[in-house]
Amino acid sequence: xxxKGYSVRRLPGFGxxxxxxxxMLYLPIVILVFxxxxxxxxxxxxxxxxxxxxxxxxxxxxxxEVSIRSLWLAxxxxxxxxxxxxxxxxxxxxxxxxxxxxxxxxxxxxPLMVPEIVTGIALLIFVAAIKVQTGYTGMGxxxxxxxxxxxxxxxxxxxxxxxxxxxxxxAAAADLYASPVQAFFSITLPLLVPGIVAGFMLGFVxxxxxxxxxxxxxxxxxxxLPTYMLGQLRRTVTPEMNAIATLFLALSLxxxxxxxxxxxxxxx
Amino acid sequence: xxxxxxxxxxxxxxxxxxxNKVFGQGAAAFHALTDIDLSIATGEFFTLLGPSGCGKTxxxxxxxxxxxxxxxxxxxxxxxxxxxxxxxxxxxxVFQSYALFPHMTVAQNIGFGLKMLGKPRREIEATAAExxxxxxxxxxxxxxxxxxxxxxxxxxxxxxxxxxxPRVLLLDEPLSALDLKLRKEMQSELKRLQTxxxxxxxxxxxxxxxxxxxxxxxxxxxxxxxxxxxRPTEIYNAPVNRFxxxxxxxxxxxxxxVAQTEGDAAHLTLxxxxxxxxxxxxxxxxxxxxxxxxxIRPEQATIVEPDAGxxxxxVDSAVFFGTDTHLHLTLSDGQPFVLRRQNRPGQQPPxxxxxxxxxxxxxxxxVLED
Ligand SMILES: Nc1ncnc2c1ncn2[C@@H]1O[C@H](COP(=O)(O)OP(=O)(O)OP(=O)(O)O)[C@@H](O)[C@H]1O
Ligand SMILES: [Mg+2]
Numbered sequence: 160x161x162x163k164g165y166s167v168r169r170l171p172g173f174g175x176x177x178x179x180x181x182x183m184l185y186l187p188i189v190i191l192v193f194x195x196x197x198x199x200x201x202x203x204x205x206x207x208x209x210x211x212x213x214x215x216x217x218x219x220x221x222x223x224e225v226s227i228r229s230l231w232l233a234x235x236x237x238x239x240x241x242x243x244x245x246x247x248x249x250x251x252x253x254x255x256x257x258x259x260x261x262x263x264x265x266x267x268x269x270p271l272m273v274p275e276i277v278t279g280i281a282l283l284i285f286v287a288a289i290k291v292q293t294g295y296t297g298m299g300x301x302x303x304x305x306x307x308x309x310x311x312x313x314x315x316x317x318x319x320x321x322x323x324x325x326x327x328x329x330a331a332a333a334d335l336y337a338s339p340v341q342a343f344f345s346i347t348l349p350l351l352v353p354g355i356v357a358g359f360m361l362g363f364v365x366x367x368x369x370x371x372x373x374x375x376x377x378x379x380x381x382x383x384l385p386t387y388m389l390g391q392l393r394r395t396v397t398p399e400m401n402a403i404a405t406l407f408l409a410l411s412l413x414x415x416x417x418x419x420x421x422x423x424x425x426x427x
Numbered sequence: 428x429x430x431x432x433x434x435x436x437x438x439x440x441x442x443x444x445x446x447n448k449v450f451g452q453g454a455a456a457f458h459a460l461t462d463i464d465l466s467i468a469t470g471e472f473f474t475l476l477g478p479s480g481c482g483k484t485x486x487x488x489x490x491x492x493x494x495x496x497x498x499x500x501x502x503x504x505x506x507x508x509x510x511x512x513x514x515x516x517x518x519x520x521v522f523q524s525y526a527l528f529p530h531m532t533v534a535q536n537i538g539f540g541l542k543m544l545g546k547p548r549r550e551i552e553a554t555a556a557e558x559x560x561x562x563x564x565x566x567x568x569x570x571x572x573x574x575x576x577x578x579x580x581x582x583x584x585x586x587x588x589x590x591x592x593p594r595v596l597l598l599d600e601p602l603s604a605l606d607l608k609l610r611k612e613m614q615s616e617l618k619r620l621q622t623x624x625x626x627x628x629x630x631x632x633x634x635x636x637x638x639x640x641x642x643x644x645x646x647x648x649x650x651x652x653x654x655x656x657x658r659p660t661e662i663y664n665a666p667v668n669r670f671x672x673x674x675x676x677x678x679x680x681x682x683x684x685v686a687q688t689e690g691d692a693a694h695l696t697l698x699x700x701x702x703x704x705x706x707x708x709x710x711x712x713x714x715x716x717x718x719x720x721x722x723i724r725p726e727q728a729t730i731v732e733p734d735a736g737x738x739x740x741x742v743d744s745a746v747f748f749g750t751d752t753h754l755h756l757t758l759s760d761g762q763p764f765v766l767r768r769q770n771r772p773g774q775q776p777p778x779x780x781x782x783x784x785x786x787x788x789x790x791x792x793x794v795l796e797d
Contacts, residue, residue: 333514
């Protein structure tokens with residue numbers, strides 16, 4: 160760079176702000192992870208290294224139960240959301256232009272715009288009404304709410320992928336005697352897979368993570384890992400919570416890393 | 428493809444009558460194709476030539492089935508195909524962007540059409556191998572399109588379109604993305620493929636030289652209409668109007684008074700007073716004394732002694748082109764004239780200001796409908 164070239168690095172305090180920001184972002188997490196390996200019961204005093212809190216977490220029947228519920232819910236909701244998001248993306252990019260198209264984008268992306276707490280309360284009232292009418296109190300409500308909430312997150316990568324696909328490919332397939340259904344399954348869908356996988360993963364992480372929606376929709380005994388943790392924190396906090404949070408963090412990191420790897424190699 | 432009703436008045440492989448294509452409606456309506464009448468014979472190399480936006484791609488898309496004509500009839504091998512989608516027409520397209528399937532190997536790309544037609548695997552593999560041989564790509568069968576050069580992708584696109592043995596191959600400016608040398612190579616390659624397979628080619632280009640060198644027949648299009656259709660020599664030597672004359676090759680336009688008419692020829696008064704015979708277009712009967720526009724190609728005049736020729740001219744400039752030299756001249760009445768002279772060893776271009784005589788080749792002068 161030229162001697163007098165403009166660089167944001169030269170702004171006074173830029174380096175300091177950067178360091179502070181990253182510290183704020185990561186130091187609390189580092190401390191949380193650090194104390195998950197504490198031999199003692201304290202969050203502040205280091206008593207030596209131990210895996211006892213991980214052991215405790217694994218032994219805890221309730222933790223196992225809510226973890227499995229969380230994973231099952233995330234997988235189910237993300238699957239539904241991915242299918243629906245794929246259809247929505249196809250409809251909005253392959254159906255030709257239609258009146259109200261911009262409106263449709265806005266409607267699909269509702270969960271990105273409406274405050275989560277508002278959606279939560281609305282769902283609470285809505286679901287309560289249905290529960291009274293039908294008496295059904297199963298997981299269906301959580302699945303439906305999580306699915307709706309995950310759709311825009313799944314929709315975005317799928318649509319982005321679809322927009323980079325040359326429509327001439329589908330035309331070429333039709334020209335080479337493929338019926339519309341054959342063209343979809345042999346050309347569009349395979350080329351869409353990276354977007355679909357990315358959409359699923361994003362939806363999965365979002366469902367795994369959401370607290371507010373779950374809190375308002377769940378019936379008794381339907382705690383997910385985040386709502387369970389929230390409930391525990393109201394009582395005593397032992398490093399067992401740190402251990403669970405660390406494992407949760409590791410899982411999210413793995414999925415997000417996979418997401419980036421998949422979206423990066425999507426050129427193929 | 429299907430044994431649809433065979434018409435007894437079959438003229439050719441493709442018969443287009445009165446086809447119009449209008450995009451949009453009402454005030455925004457745009458006439459992309461107007462009254463297209465066209466008949467292409469089996470095994471013909473037929474070229475659609477015209478400037479950008481004249482409707483070449485639209486016509487090709489109508490033939491392929493990607494667009495339905497607003498009116499008119501389109502027959503392929505005698506069967507009306509109106510309303511049939513592209514997957515139900517015995518026609519394949521080589522797309523300008525190639526549109527190779529990126530997730531398939533070269534061999535899978537080539538076999539795709541046959542697979543969709545439900546052919547057995549052995550046949551698909553055999554045909555794919557044959558096509559690879561035809562386009563000289565045997566070694567690259569297992570590559571993906573992203574691992575090929577532009578010229579190689581072009582060959583795969585050709586092989587893929589040829590593999591199902593269509594009756595007609597449509598090619599939309601297939602060579603425009605290639606550099607000059609590769610382009611020349613692919614031109615003869617295309618010609619060879621067409622001769623070897625005997626498939627009817629409908630080729631789109633806006634490059635007049637490409638059209639003239641490759642085609643059996645050319646249709647010159649402008650603003651959604653076909654202006655002239657004929658063999659390259661006909662189009663070049665006898666353009667029907669100013670647009671065609673201007674678009675195909677270089678030409679001189681001279682405004683000259685009519686001295687006398689007889690049959691399909693007229694005598695025009697050249698600058699300087701001498702007369703020359705010029706061919707008239709069909710049905711044109713100009714009034715004696717009226718001005719008409721006549722065309723003459725730059726290579727159809729030769730230099731003679733100043734007073735020996737049909738006209739006299741002075742040299743403005745000379746541009747050397749290797750095989751020949753273009754002389755920019757001014758005729759005695761002030762009209763510009765370009766003359767192309769083949770270069771001979773030791774010959775020097777004339778100095779600017781030199782006076783020359785010009786002799787016109789017999790039959791070179793043609794009157795245009797304006
Ligand atoms: N789907 C469409 N809707 C509206 N107008 C269209 C559509 N397709 C083509 N046109 C118009 O029709 C005209 C002819 O287009 P076409 O693509 O056939 O031109 P072309 O001769 O192939 O030109 P080029 O050499 O640039 O490819 C253009 O003016 C174009 O804008
Ligand atoms: Mg075009």
